[in-house]
Amino acid sequence: MPYVHGYTDREIRRLMEQSLILEDLLHSGTSYPDGSNVLEVGCGVGAQTLILSRRNPGAFFHALEISEESINKARELGQREKISNVEFKHSDLFEYAFEPESYDHIFICFVLEHLCAPEDALNIFLKTLRKGGTVTVIEGDHGSGFWTPETPESRLAWEGLIRSQRDLGHDPNIGRRVYPLLSASRYVVQDVSPRWVYADQSNHELLDGVINKIIAPMVRSAENSVLGSGYMEKDAWIRGLADIESVATHPEGTFFYTWFKGVGIKKQQVI
Amino acid sequence: MPYVHGYTDREIRRLMEQSLILEDLLHSGTSYPDGSNVLEVGCGVGAQTLILSRRNPGAFFHALEISEESINKARELGQREKISNVEFKHSDLFEYAFEPESYDHIFICFVLEHLCAPEDALNIFLKTLRKGGTVTVIEGDHGSGFWTPETPESRLAWEGLIRSQRDLGHDPNIGRRVYPLLSASRYVVQDVSPRWVYADQSNHELLDGVINKIIAPMVRSAENSVLGSGYMEKDAWIRGLADIESVATHPEGTFFYTWFKGVGIKKQQVI
Numbered sequence: 001m002p003y004v005h006g007y008t009d010r011e012i013r014r015l016m017e018q019s020l021i022l023e024d025l026l027h028s029g030t031s032y033p034d035g036s037n038v039l040e041v042g043c044g045v046g047a048q049t050l051i052l053s054r055r056n057p058g059a060f061f062h063a064l065e066i067s068e069e070s071i072n073k074a075r076e077l078g079q080r081e082k083i084s085n086v087e088f089k090h091s092d093l094f095e096y097a098f099e100p101e102s103y104d105h106i107f108i109c110f111v112l113e114h115l116c117a118p119e120d121a122l123n124i125f126l127k128t129l130r131k132g133g134t135v136t137v138i139e140g141d142h143g144s145g146f147w148t149p150e151t152p153e154s155r156l157a158w159e160g161l162i163r164s165q166r167d168l169g170h171d172p173n174i175g176r177r178v179y180p181l182l183s184a185s186r187y188v189v190q191d192v193s194p195r196w197v198y199a200d201q202s203n204h205e206l207l208d209g210v211i212n213k214i215i216a217p218m219v220r221s222a223e224n225s226v227l228g229s230g231y232m233e234k235d236a237w238i239r240g241l242a243d244i245e246s247v248a249t250h251p252e253g254t255f256f257y258t259w260f261k262g263v264g265i266k267k268q269q270v271i
Numbered sequence: 272m273p274y275v276h277g278y279t280d281r282e283i284r285r286l287m288e289q290s291l292i293l294e295d296l297l298h299s300g301t302s303y304p305d306g307s308n309v310l311e312v313g314c315g316v317g318a319q320t321l322i323l324s325r326r327n328p329g330a331f332f333h334a335l336e337i338s339e340e341s342i343n344k345a346r347e348l349g350q351r352e353k354i355s356n357v358e359f360k361h362s363d364l365f366e367y368a369f370e371p372e373s374y375d376h377i378f379i380c381f382v383l384e385h386l387c388a389p390e391d392a393l394n395i396f397l398k399t400l401r402k403g404g405t406v407t408v409i410e411g412d413h414g415s416g417f418w419t420p421e422t423p424e425s426r427l428a429w430e431g432l433i434r435s436q437r438d439l440g441h442d443p444n445i446g447r448r449v450y451p452l453l454s455a456s457r458y459v460v461q462d463v464s465p466r467w468v469y470a471d472q473s474n475h476e477l478l479d480g481v482i483n484k485i486i487a488p489m490v491r492s493a494e495n496s497v498l499g500s501g502y503m504e505k506d507a508w509i510r511g512l513a514d515i516e517s518v519a520t521h522p523e524g525t526f527f528y529t530w531f532k533g534v535g536i537k538k539q540q541v542i
Binding site: 141143144146147148150173176177179180183184189192193194196198200201202251252253254256258 | 412414415417418419421444447448450451454455460463464465467469471472473522523524525527529
């Protein structure tokens with residue numbers, strides 16, 4: 001599957017570190033009752049799955065992932081962490097034979113932004129959810145990111161990530177669409193909330209974590225497509241990335257970004 | 272003073288309506304003890320002053336404003352609302368003979384974004400504050416705004432406002448700089464927090480209020496400079512504004528924007 005961030009070891013590290021830095025921000029408000037049967041779609045290397053499993057020890061998780069390499073990493077991790085309430089499945093969500101009304105809840109995080117047809121995924125989820133079940137959707141919005149000092153090259157590098165993701169037919173600014181997407185897919189929307197991170201030098205550790213463990217590696221992961229498409233010359237790209245990294249140490253460094261978390265309920269049976 | 276939003280009746284209405292819609296968002300956390308002597312700089316037509324006066328009936332406010340027309344409106348309003356704890360003064364903050372250490376607290380809202388030298392203003396405030404006093408700064412960040420559906424013309428119109436403000440030597444994205452500005456001006460920064468608004472059709476009243484009482488009129492206020500500078504053709508500008516307005520009624524309409532509120536403390540005497 002074309003995926004803007006690729007599948008390198010550096011990217012796996014980013015996903016794991018990111019998930020821990022953002023755990024409270026993104027997972028607060030999500031708790032699954034004991035005995036729930038929960039589907040996670042697009043679990044990747046298991047970054048969110050591990051957190052779900054730990055925070056909801058009485059629930060059982062079916063974690064689906066399209067990349068064989070990623071799901072193998074997720075399985076390894078699950079074994080290493082002695083996780084017993086997750087079953088990992090290697091499959092494309094658009095190919096998988098979901099049984100109707102078979103899951104109590106569905107969780108997807110950073111997945112719709114990488115699909116050409118997020119609406120189709122939400123429709124599949126609606127069918128495989130039990131009546132009264134919920135889908136929890138967490139997506140970023142790259143249009144929400146800004147920082148100081150914002151040099152032209154750092155902005156261009158950021159735009160390079162956005163354009164590379166758009167070139168794949170995906171929406172890097174999908175966060176703002178979580179409400180309309182859920183609503184149009186016949187979920188009753190319980191809540192959509194921005195989940196934002198703001199950091200400045202009064203909290204250097206957070207600023208450094210967000211910049212150097214999440215944002216800079218995320219932008220860097222698009223290097224091949226940014227340079228390959230000719231959006232930026234290599235020199236400008238290198239300067240842009242260095243400028244983003246320097247936000248963490250610059251006395252005037254600040255950073256803001258928001259994800260959106262939405263919960264939709266399946267209120268009635270769907271044919 | 273060159274001021275991107277101008278001084279029309281429509282603009283006065285926007286400022287008053289905006290202040291009420293955003294009152295809790297922006298004023299929460301601000302309370303001045305009885306007997307405090309508080310300076311508000313750049314009070315305009317008194318939109319924030321009225322709220323300060325009502326929420327802090329035991330404090331006394333000195334409200335300064337550079338535009339004679341605006342301060343006259345503010346005075347009228349004060350009389351109509353029978354406000355007794357505010358004294359309005361017509362003056363340029365850079366000309367006014369502030370007495371050193373004469374105010375307990377200072378409040379400025381949507382002011383630094385309209386100055387060529389916000390640092391100089393913060394330095395003046397530092398001198399006229401009593402030791403232990405606070406400055407409260409509330410500023411927007413136009414780089415934080417995004418919406419659905421985001422048409423190219425609606426984005427261009429928004430960028431037109433930003434460019435017009437920049438052309439005056441002012442920083443429409445100053446919100447992200449509140450922390451570094453306070454910090455560089457030798458305040459001890461107590462807190463800087465994003466104060467965001469997000470609205471979708473699940474809260475139509477909020478979405479409509481934000482779009483039609485704050486955002487669209489704010490963009491429209493820059494019409495003369497956007498068209499005068501040639502950033503946009505009139506047709507595109509009209510379409511852009513209409514597209515922004517239609518966010519309020521569009522089934523997929525969503526809007527996000529964040530202001531930043533910072534509080535700095537004067538910890539030691541300044542020579």
